[in-house]
Amino acid sequence: MSREYIPLGIARFKVKKGRYIEGYIHIKNIVDKLGVKPGGKKLVKLYIEDIGVLEVRSSLTQKYLEFSLPKEYHSKVELGREYKAYLISIEPLEEVLDRNVIVYSGGRKARVEIPKWYLESRSILGESILELTVEYDGVERRLYTRYKGSGPLIQSLPPAEKYPEKIYLHNIREYRLKEFIRDYNRIREKYREYRNIRLEYRKDKLYIIVDDHRIEVDEYLYSAYAYYTYLLLRIYGRNGFKTLRIHNYGDKIEIYYIQHSKKQKLTDHAAYMPLKRITYAAGTITIQYYDPRKKKISTTYLEIAGDIVNDPYIDEILLEEYGEVNKIILKLHKGRWIEAMRRITKKRKIYYSGLRKTGYHHNIGDIGEKIFQEYLVKKGYKIIKKNTWSGEHGPDIIVEKNGKRWVVEVKTVTYPAYILPALRKAFKDCFDRRRSSLYSGLEAIGVAVYLSFKEPICRILFKEYSNTPPPFYKTYHNLTYSLVIGYE
Amino acid sequence: MNEYKIHVDSDVYDDKGNYITRINIMWFIEEIEEAKLYDEYVDAIVEKPKDEKSPIKYNAKKFAKILKDLLKFREKIKLSIEETKKLFKDDIKMLKEIEEEEDQAMKYKKIIEEIDKRNVKYIVMKPVHRKHIL
Numbered sequence: 181m182s183r184e185y186i187p188l189g190i191a192r193f194k195v196k197k198g199r200y201i202e203g204y205i206h207i208k209n210i211v212d213k214l215g216v217k218p219g220g221k222k223l224v225k226l227y228i229e230d231i232g233v234l235e236v237r238s239s240l241t242q243k244y245l246e247f248s249l250p251k252e253y254h255s256k257v258e259l260g261r262e263y264k265a266y267l268i269s270i271e272p273l274e275e276v277l278d279r280n281v282i283v284y285s286g287g288r289k290a291r292v293e294i295p296k297w298y299l300e301s302r303s304i305l306g307e308s309i310l311e312l313t314v315e316y317d318g319v320e321r322r323l324y325t326r327y328k329g330s331g332p333l334i335q336s337l338p339p340a341e342k343y344p345e346k347i348y349l350h351n352i353r354e355y356r357l358k359e360f361i362r363d364y365n366r367i368r369e370k371y372r373e374y375r376n377i378r379l380e381y382r383k384d385k386l387y388i389i390v391d392d393h394r395i396e397v398d399e400y401l402y403s404a405y406a407y408y409t410y411l412l413l414r415i416y417g418r419n420g421f422k423t424l425r426i427h428n429y430g431d432k433i434e435i436y437y438i439q440h441s442k443k444q445k446l447t448d449h450a451a452y453m454p455l456k457r458i459t460y461a462a463g464t465i466t467i468q469y470y471d472p473r474k475k476k477i478s479t480t481y482l483e484i485a486g487d488i489v490n491d492p493y494i495d496e497i498l499l500e501e502y503g504e505v506n507k508i509i510l511k512l513h514k515g516r517w518i519e520a521m522r523r524i525t526k527k528r529k530i531y532y533s534g535l536r537k538t539g540y541h542h543n544i545g546d547i548g549e550k551i552f553q554e555y556l557v558k559k560g561y562k563i564i565k566k567n568t569w570s571g572e573h574g575p576d577i578i579v580e581k582n583g584k585r586w587v588v589e590v591k592t593v594t595y596p597a598y599i600l601p602a603l604r605k606a607f608k609d610c611f612d613r614r615r616s617s618l619y620s621g622l623e624a625i626g627v628a629v630y631l632s633f634k635e636p637i638c639r640i641l642f643k644e645y646s647n648t649p650p651p652f653y654k655t656y657h658n659l660t661y662s663l664v665i666g667y668e
Numbered sequence: 669m670n671e672y673k674i675h676v677d678s679d680v681y682d683d684k685g686n687y688i689t690r691i692n693i694m695w696f697i698e699e700i701e702e703a704k705l706y707d708e709y710v711d712a713i714v715e716k717p718k719d720e721k722s723p724i725k726y727n728a729k730k731f732a733k734i735l736k737d738l739l740k741f742r743e744k745i746k747l748s749i750e751e752t753k754k755l756f757k758d759d760i761k762m763l764k765e766i767e768e769e770e771d772q773a774m775k776y777k778k779i780i781e782e783i784d785k786r787n788v789k790y791i792v793m794k795p796v797h798r799k800h801i802l
Contacts, residue, residue, distance in 0.1 A: 507755065531697060533716050533724065541701060595698040596766045600748040621791075632765065633676055633694055639762060641755070 186213060186268040191228055193226045193249065193257050199258060201249040205265050208243050213494075216270050218242050221301070225268040231256050237273060237297060273301065283347040285316070291336040291344040294352065299333060304354055309404045311355040315348040322430035324355060324409040338407050357381060357402050360409055367433045374435060379411075388413060388424075390465055415465075422480075425428045437467045437480065468667075476540060493517075493551045494558065498637070505603070508555065517636035520547045524594075548592025548629035549576050551638055556588070578622070582650040585622045586644070587613050592629040603628035603641050610645070676796075680779060683728075689775045690796065692768070700734070703741040708734050723794040731791045732783045734769060735776040736795050740772040742773055 188205050196202045211218055224238045224247065231253055238247035249257065282293040292312065304310065307329040314321050314337065325335045334516045337343070368374045378389040386397045401412040413424045425436040468479050499509040527543045553563060560578040577588040583584050589609040591602035606626035613619050627642040677694075678690045700709050713729035717723065749766065756762040782788065 505755070511760070525694075528694065528697060532693065533713075593698065594770050595695050595702075596752060596762065597742070597745055597749045598698070598702055599752055601702075601745055632761075634765070635761070637761070639756070639759075 184424050188267050191263045191265040193259055201251050201254055203247050205245045207245050214270055220272040222270050223273050224270045227266040227268055229264045231517045267297050281349050283349055285343040285347045294333040295330055302352055309355045311353055313351040315350055316344050323407055324404045326404045492554055494554050505643050510638045512636040512638055514636050544592045549590045552590050553577055586625050587619050587622045588625045590627040594631050599628045599630050599641055678793040678795050681792045682788040690777055691775050692772060695772055699738050703738055705734055705737055723792050724790045728783050728788045730793050732780050735780050739776055
């Protein structure tokens with residue numbers, strides 16, 4: 181560092197943006213003498229008359245050496261005055277950086293302190309999650325931390341029995357969600373219990389894949405605590421949001437299932453319990469976890485939309501008639517039908533006693549949707565989206581076949597007189613959906629399902645309405661097929 | 669052979685314990701839902717049932733009004749019932765169910781008549797647990 185002072189010439193100062201004082205020195209004639217190539221950032225040590233010795237980062241061009249004056253020297257500078265400047269040392273910034281990262285170690289504690297300009301040089305600007313690669317005792321370790329976006333980054337290392345004197349910081353980089361998912365997929369191969377759960381990030385949407393079944397995650401939160409990162413997945417189940425929390429400790433992963441009731445809001449305080457096993461079958465994710473209060477393994481279920489239900493409703497297709505209105509008669513699986521009827525009668529009891537209005541019709545609607553969905557799958561349609569429960573906003577089902585897409589609205593009744601009015605209602609809903617820009621280009625299928633209480637037989641009426649672009653609201657009433665009349 | 673019980677029907681009695689008729693409670697409730705008469709239905713309940721087997725008690729005048737509204741509602745969908753019959757003309761079981769459902773409307777008329785004739789204050793509905801064998 182010690183070299184003879186090189187006279188640089190005259191330094192001038194000006195105010196920039198009303199806040200910063202920027203100095204510049206004309207150096208066109210002496211560029212060759214400096215010993216560094218112009219271009220890029222340099223760390224420069226200067227002596228300026230009446231001001232003192234400065235160590236600043238500066239940009240060096242063919243003509244000028246420019247630098248912003250540190251705040252502590254602001255009071256010493258007179259604007260418009262010319263100062264004589266001498267160069268003490270100049271080095272490319274990259275070579276200096278590594279020397280300036282401080283790693284304190286010794287005893288049980290160790291910490292890393294990284295100045296802001298170092299982070300900026302690594303293009304880490306603003307709030308972000310960082311991955312630090314640290315080496316000590318001959319082992320490379322990864323740490324995760326959250327950088328607030330201002331000031332230096334101070335990160336203590338995890339507690340250990342004794343830290344060696346030398347700790348090397350190999351790398352700092354921004355750790356993005358894509359990388360989290362890539363690392364998770366790589367690490368999970370080691371852990372047998374998580375092998376069937378995979379994450380996928382596509383077009384800003386996050387998917388969780390359990391046993392090749394893809395579920396879109398409604399909300400997610402990606403964050404970091406000291407030493408590790410975590411991903412909070414909120415999946416919409418039958419009874420509201422269900423939450424999984426995935427931790428990445430760098431060399432191992434852990435998944436937690438967060439338990440919360442309706443009253444207790446989902447916060448950071450929510451108790452989470454170690455997960456034992458996750459499996460997927462028949463449209464349901466089964467989560468087993470250890471409950472420390474009960475001191476045993478408990479199970480919860482997370483019901484999601486399924487393309488194919490393992491235990492199907494449809495036993496046999498008795499009749500298929502395609503005409504102005506298509507008619508199907510299906511023989512249902514006895515066990516499933518009994519189970520469905522019991523479910524309906526149970527919910528009906530609440531309705532009947534005047535205690536609560538909701539529940540009963542959602543249950544009937546749910547069964548009808550599942551039956552028709554199964555029929556479509558049998559006919560070679562691909563289910564793109566399905567409502568997880570009847571009554572949810574959005575179309576009931578969206579299906580695709582040969583590059584064509586349909587919006588499907590299913591209405592289920594248990595009263596024979598209402599089949600045709602239900603079909604008309606389904607169409608009304610279909611066209612309402614298509615008014616939204618999301619589904620405007622799609623064609624519509626209106627479906628009415630009649631469930632009998634007396635025998636496991638289901639009668640379905642449906643009609644396809646292919647007319648693009650969608651008609652205006654008023655023209656629904658001109659939907660003139662003679663069958664649906666007289667119900668308003 | 670599976671055996672199961674579900675509560676589909678209810679027997680209707682007047683306040684003195686005289687039997688009037690038997691109606692399908694599932695259809696009755698679905699009609700109320702379709703005709704948007706739920707609030708009136710809740711208003712008509714005098715005594716809520718304690719459990720599955722216990723009867724439910726209604727105010728007779730309010731109950732009669734609901735039934736009249738249901739009959740009006742049925743007239744609106746009369747044409748669609750006929751269209752349904754045409755659609756399922758080969759399906760004997762379905763036609764039977766539609767017939768039964770039309771019978772239910774006659775039962776409503778009967779209940780209204782009985783209430784007017786005997787000056788009934790309360791209507792009591794007792795659930796019937798029918799055995800279904802598959």
